Amino acid sequence: MSNSITQIITHSFLLALAxxxxxxxxxxNTKLTGVGFYKLATSIVLTSLVFVVGVAxxxxxxxxxxxxxFYGLLILTNILTLGFxxxxxxxxxxxxxxxxxxxxxxxxxxxxxxxxxxxxxxFFSSLFxxxxxxxxxxxxxxxxxxxxxxxxxxxxxYIFWTVLFLKLMFSLSIITTTAAPFLEEGTxxxxxxxxxxxxxxxxxxxxxLAPLILSLFTFRLCRxxxxxxxxxxxxxxxxxVIVGELISVYLMAKHGLAL
Numbered sequence: 236m237s238n239s240i241t242q243i244i245t246h247s248f249l250l251a252l253a254x255x256x257x258x259x260x261x262x263x264n265t266k267l268t269g270v271g272f273y274k275l276a277t278s279i280v281l282t283s284l285v286f287v288v289g290v291a292x293x294x295x296x297x298x299x300x301x302x303x304x305f306y307g308l309l310i311l312t313n314i315l316t317l318g319f320x321x322x323x324x325x326x327x328x329x330x331x332x333x334x335x336x337x338x339x340x341x342x343x344x345x346x347x348x349x350x351x352x353x354x355x356x357x358f359f360s361s362l363f364x365x366x367x368x369x370x371x372x373x374x375x376x377x378x379x380x381x382x383x384x385x386x387x388x389x390x391x392x393y394i395f396w397t398v399l400f401l402k403l404m405f406s407l408s409i410i411t412t413t414a415a416p417f418l419e420e421g422t423x424x425x426x427x428x429x430x431x432x433x434x435x436x437x438x439x440x441x442x443x444l445a446p447l448i449l450s451l452f453t454f455r456l457c458r459x460x461x462x463x464x465x466x467x468x469x470x471x472x473x474x475x476v477i478v479g480e481l482i483s484v485y486l487m488a489k490h491g492l493a494l
Contacts (some may be wrong), residue, residue, distance in 0.1 A: 243488045248288045248364075248481065250346075251357060254339045255365020257313075261324070261332065261386045263373060264396070265333045270322045270434045272376045276369070280323035309335060309478045329423035333370065344398075356493035357461075360480055363426040366395045367469070367476040370453075374466030388465065392454050394464015403443055406494045410435075414492050434482055438494050446472045 280363045289305050312331045320328050323400040347353035370391040375384055392419035410418075415432045417424045425431045449472045 240485070240488050242293065243483045244481065246287060247357065247484050247488070249287045249290065250343070251361035251364050251480075253287060253309075254343065255278045255361040256280050256283070256369060257332075257335050257339060258362070258411070259365055259369045259391075259394070262369065262391060265320070265322055265324055267383055267387065268376060268380055270308050270320050271379065272373070273320055274317055275372060275376070277313055277317050278486045279368075280373070281310065281317065284310055284313070290422055301345055302342065305345065309342070312338075352491065352493055353487070355405070356487055360396070360483060362386065362398045363395075363402050364476060364480050366391060366398055367473050370395060371466065371469040374462060374469050377462040377466065381470055385462060388462070389454065389457050392450055392457070396441050399447060399450075401441065406439075406443075409493050414494065417490070417492065424493075425437055431466055434486060435494065436494075438479055438482045438486065441475050442483060445475040446479070449475070481484045 256276055257280045260273060260280075263272060265273050288310075290465065291302065291306070312335050316328060316331050316335075318344065343357060344354060370388060373388055373391060377388075391493060415436070416422060418428075420428060422428050422431065427436065449468050453465045453468045453472065456462075456468065483494050486494055
């Protein structure tokens with residue numbers, strides 16, 4: 236794989252993780268978890284952004300001033316959130332959150348506007364990757380707040396299933412149109428007939444089917460109030476989602492297949 240494809244995959248993956256984690260960060264009331272969980276999510280966003288900036292710089296050393304402005308504003312507002320957020324969500328924190336999400340959306344459109352197909356693909360990928368990661372770290376946080384109700388984690392699973400369904404429908408629409416020629420016997424498109432089937436099969440089996448089945452087990456464990464076991468399963472869910480999304484970004488970056 237060429238360095239340019241590797242950089243595109245890394246940049247897209249980290250930016251998706253940062254945006255989605257930022258978007259879902261208010262899902263759980265900070266009065267229930269304490270501000271520690273919110274700061275943990277914010278730390279993930281900040282760390283991802285720092286790496287994104289590094290990858291973006293090496294991808295495009297002459298990165299335009301607008302991109303630097305967006306990255307700088309996101310890093311600054313997240314540092315402010317990390318430093319000043321309390322258990323009670325003050326109106327200023329909601330203002331910072333609105334600025335962050337608005338800036339992320341502007342950055343995404345600015346980054347991918349040259350290839351509009353990337354925009355829809357990126358949003359779906361970001362939501363799917365991040366809600367699985369968010370549910371996993373929330374499950375782990377029950378060790379810190381053992382009396383926390385299982386309802387926030389179940390709520391995350393509802394979001395996970397909704398995103399999975401929407402993303403799968405979008406992906407299947409691509410399979411029946413753009414991707415169909417890549418699966419025809421004897422095709423020389425993409426990586427060739429055999430490897431096309433291999434990558435696309437792994438994308439669906441590991442990236443969609445496995446997380447769906449495992450999330451159902453997680454739901455059952457949550458209902459039984461076996462949160463530690465549910466969290467263990469969520470780690471496996473996260474692994475399969477990451478593998479599936481990396482394959483998906485590879486197919487998109489190299490062949491334009493938004494699966």
